[in-house]
Amino acid sequence: MASTTVQTGIDLQGLVKTFRTPHGPVRAVRGVDIAIAPGETVALLGPNGAGKSTTIDLLLGLAEPDAGSVTLFGGTPADAIASGRVGAMLQTGGLLRDLTVRELVSMMAALYPRPLGVDEVLDLTGLQATAAQRTEKLSGGQAQRVRFACALVSNPDLLVLDEPTVAMDVEGRHAFWATMREFASRGTTIVFATHYLEEADDFADRAVLMARGRVVADGPTTEIKARVGSRTIRATLPDAPDAALLALPGVASAERRGASVTLRCGDSDAAIRALLSAFPAASDIEISGAGLEEAFLELTGGEDDEDVAA
Amino acid sequence: MSAVAYTRYELLRAFRNKRFFLFSLAFPLALYFLTAGPNKNDHDLQGTGLSAPLYFMVSMASWGTMTSMLGTGARIAGERQVGWNRQLRISPLSAVAYLRAKVAISYLMAGLSIILLYAAGTILGVRLPASEWLEMTGLILVGLVPFAALGIFLGHKLNVDSVGPFIGGGTALLALLSGTWFPLAETGFLHDVAQYLPSYWLVQANRVALGGTSWGARGWLVVAAWSVVLIALAARAYRADTGRA
Numbered sequence: 001m002a003s004t005t006v007q008t009g010i011d012l013q014g015l016v017k018t019f020r021t022p023h024g025p026v027r028a029v030r031g032v033d034i035a036i037a038p039g040e041t042v043a044l045l046g047p048n049g050a051g052k053s054t055t056i057d058l059l060l061g062l063a064e065p066d067a068g069s070v071t072l073f074g075g076t077p078a079d080a081i082a083s084g085r086v087g088a089m090l091q092t093g094g095l096l097r098d099l100t101v102r103e104l105v106s107m108m109a110a111l112y113p114r115p116l117g118v119d120e121v122l123d124l125t126g127l128q129a130t131a132a133q134r135t136e137k138l139s140g141g142q143a144q145r146v147r148f149a150c151a152l153v154s155n156p157d158l159l160v161l162d163e164p165t166v167a168m169d170v171e172g173r174h175a176f177w178a179t180m181r182e183f184a185s186r187g188t189t190i191v192f193a194t195h196y197l198e199e200a201d202d203f204a205d206r207a208v209l210m211a212r213g214r215v216v217a218d219g220p221t222t223e224i225k226a227r228v229g230s231r232t233i234r235a236t237l238p239d240a241p242d243a244a245l246l247a248l249p250g251v252a253s254a255e256r257r258g259a260s261v262t263l264r265c266g267d268s269d270a271a272i273r274a275l276l277s278a279f280p281a282a283s284d285i286e287i288s289g290a291g292l293e294e295a296f297l298e299l300t301g302g303e304d305d306e307d308v309a310a
Numbered sequence: 311m312s313a314v315a316y317t318r319y320e321l322l323r324a325f326r327n328k329r330f331f332l333f334s335l336a337f338p339l340a341l342y343f344l345t346a347g348p349n350k351n352d353h354d355l356q357g358t359g360l361s362a363p364l365y366f367m368v369s370m371a372s373w374g375t376m377t378s379m380l381g382t383g384a385r386i387a388g389e390r391q392v393g394w395n396r397q398l399r400i401s402p403l404s405a406v407a408y409l410r411a412k413v414a415i416s417y418l419m420a421g422l423s424i425i426l427l428y429a430a431g432t433i434l435g436v437r438l439p440a441s442e443w444l445e446m447t448g449l450i451l452v453g454l455v456p457f458a459a460l461g462i463f464l465g466h467k468l469n470v471d472s473v474g475p476f477i478g479g480g481t482a483l484l485a486l487l488s489g490t491w492f493p494l495a496e497t498g499f500l501h502d503v504a505q506y507l508p509s510y511w512l513v514q515a516n517r518v519a520l521g522g523t524s525w526g527a528r529g530w531l532v533v534a535a536w537s538v539v540l541i542a543l544a545a546r547a548y549r550a551d552t553g554r555a
Contacts, residue, residue: 060400084402094392098323110315111401150397 009189010036010059010158014068017054028054030213032068036191038157041184043200043221044193046210052193053091055210056162059191060088072158080158084112087156089147091163091193095135102131105149112154124179125149140167148176152183159183161192165199177203197289200224231268231289233275235282237261248274260284313407317414323385324415330381334423338374342366342430345491350434356493359520364438367431369490371450372512373481374423379457380477382416386465387473395466395551405548413458420454442518449515449524453533456508459540466547484509508536 017029029051036042044052057063058070061077072080080086096104105122109115122128125145130138135146144167151159165173180203184190194200200207200221207224209217217224230252237245238259245254245261250271255262265271268287275282324330349355349362358365389395398408424447428436438446468476485491487500488509494501504510511533517524525533 062396062399081400082402082404086400088397088400090393090396090400092393093397094394096323096389096392096394098326099319103319103322107315107319108401110319111312111403113402154401 008073009038009040010034010073010191011071012055012059012068013071015055015058015065015070016067017058017063017065019054027213029058029065032210032213032215034208034215034218036189038073038189039187040206041190041204042192043204043207044191044210045195045197045200045207045224046193047195049212050210051213052210053162054213056088056090056160056191056193060086060160084114084154085157086160087112087151087154087158088160089151089162089164091166093147095138095143095146097134097136099135100132101127101135101138101146101149104135104146105153108150109153112156114155116153116155118153121149121153124152124182126175126179141169141172144168144172145176148179156188158189158191161190163193163195165194165196173199231265231287233263233265233268233272234284234286234288235261235263235275236284237279237282239281240279244278245275248278250274312403313411316403316407317411320411320415321418324419327385329384330378330419334374334378334381334419335426338370338377338423339426339430341373342370342427343434345370346431346434358493360516361436363431363434364436364519365493365516367427367434367436368446368450368516369485369513371424371427372453372488372509372515373485373490374427375420375450375454376457376481376484376509376512377477378419378423379416379454380461380464380481381419382412382458383461383463383465383468384470384473384477386412386462387468387470390466390551391470409462409548412462416458416461417451417454420451424450438519445524446515446518449518450512453508453512453515456533456536456540459537459544463540463544463547466544466551489513506532508533 012032012034015029015032016027019026019028032051032055034042034055044055046052054063058065058068059072059077061070061081070077073085077086096107099107102118102122105127106118109118109121119128122131125148127142127145127149130142135143138146144164148161148164151161165176168176177199180190184203192199192204204221206219207217207221208215209224236259240261242254242256242261245251245263248263248271250265250267250269251263252266253264255264263271263275272285272287346363346366352362354360355362355365386395428443464473464476484507487504488494488507489504490509490513494504494510505528511525511529514525514529
């Protein structure tokens with residue numbers, strides 16, 4: 001199927017990976033098919049434990065699949081890595097100690113056949129000011145930027161990022177994605193894992209939703225967002241009949257706990273306008289995006305994965 | 311080219327590591343002066359036919375170089391703890407180039423340790439013909455092969471908390487069993503056990519000063535056997551070690 005059209009990109013077919021643990025086998029990945037064309041930016045989106053990191057390990061050849069195959073640019077992951085076409089920022093990763101930031105980035109640059117300039121990358125990642133510092137003396141956010149610099153300096157055809165912003169504050173996150181946007185414009189294929197819907201929405205062309213080791217949705221981010229992007233309005237509203245709340249435009253379900261009501265909305269903008277005009281007494285209003293975890297449970301319909309996989 | 315650059319940065323890191331200077335250079339050197347200094351006029355240490363300064367020069371060199379070799383294991387364990395081995399595996403640096411760099415640094419550090427102790431030995435009156443200095447050095451370098459492999463094996467098997475005590479305790483025990491602190495009797499249980507340890511043969515490199523064959527067939531066989539086994543174990547540990555820490 002799709003694999004024949006993207007032979008020059010990335011093709012994951014029928015991937016299965018089970019880990020043995022003291023608590024019994026953990027089936028981290030249970031049949032994942034993903035095809036990515038060169039130049040695409042794809043988000044692997046899912047809650048913790050969805051199998052994103054394992055999928056990335058399989059993609060990079062850091063783990064061997066129990067079943068299925070991985071093809072990168074028409075060859076094996078090892079081939080692509082040996083020819084320096086892959087750069088990655090892994091989730092669990094510290095920095096090599098006893099080197100300065102500049103030395104570490106220079107060392108990584110020296111390992112690749114077509115690296116970017118070290119100064120260019122230090123500029124791009126905002127590390128010029130810390131370039132002379134030893135890596136073991138950096139803050140968490142700075143260290144994360146150095147790891148990013150190490151991935152960028154390889155000037156890869158495929159850039160893989162596993163939860164790249166997880167240790168960053170809001171400001172760092174914005175700076176990170178601004179840098180990434182600049183980098184993506186060079187035509188690099190980018191795959192990143194995240195559990196933030198906003199990151200997938202803002203940055204990726206396409207999102208692959210994973211839950212419990214499977215792909216549960218795969219499509220343009222706008223489409224995915226519409227599917228999981230329901231919002232919740234919470235308000236204190238003691239004397240509104242539930243039926244009237246449910247009848248408001250944009251409201252999919254209404255729940256009451258004492259004086260507090262929770263409205264799940266397909267269109268929260270319409271719902272909040274209607275709510276305020278119908279019930280001006282509503283107070284303590286909160287609007288929040290549905291957690292991904294919740295959204296996934298809805299998407300997968302709580303199906304019993306064990307039975308399906310067996 | 312990338313392999314050369316990697317080795318260069320590894321070297322830079324090794325020289326910035328204070329623990330190496332303490333355990334592989336300063337300790338053996340200080341102990342050398344403490345043990346050999348007071349006996350520097352003893353020209354036949356406990357019937358070995360070797361002077362005390364020569365005997366302890368080689369035994370401290372064997373201890374220091376053993377520590378250098380296994381210290382590479384501690385550094386690998388530290389790199390694994392922060393996931394750096396995984397980062398390197400997704401770079402074009404080949405496994406061979408990586409392992410070669412690690413072994414090269416180990417040997418360079420061991421070389422420093424040897425030079426320093428030879429210098430100290432000369433200060434305490436050790437005099438040998440050039441050919442015997444060379445032969446002795448050659449035997450030590452060959453005798454370190456099993457330890458180079460053991461360092462890589464331990465680095466990829468142990469975590470950063472256990473590797474230090476393991477190496478410290480292991481080298482102390484091996485040193486004790488191998489005649490590092492005092493010459494072993496030529497017969498008896500301890501001697502029988504020691505003959506099967508690669509560290510014993512490191513210390514036995516001092517026998518070049520007695521003329522004749524210093525290791526004999528048994529020495530070469532023991533060192534070769536340990537080398538083969540430990541290199542195989544190290545290769546297996548390295549290959550298996552790709553998971554997340």
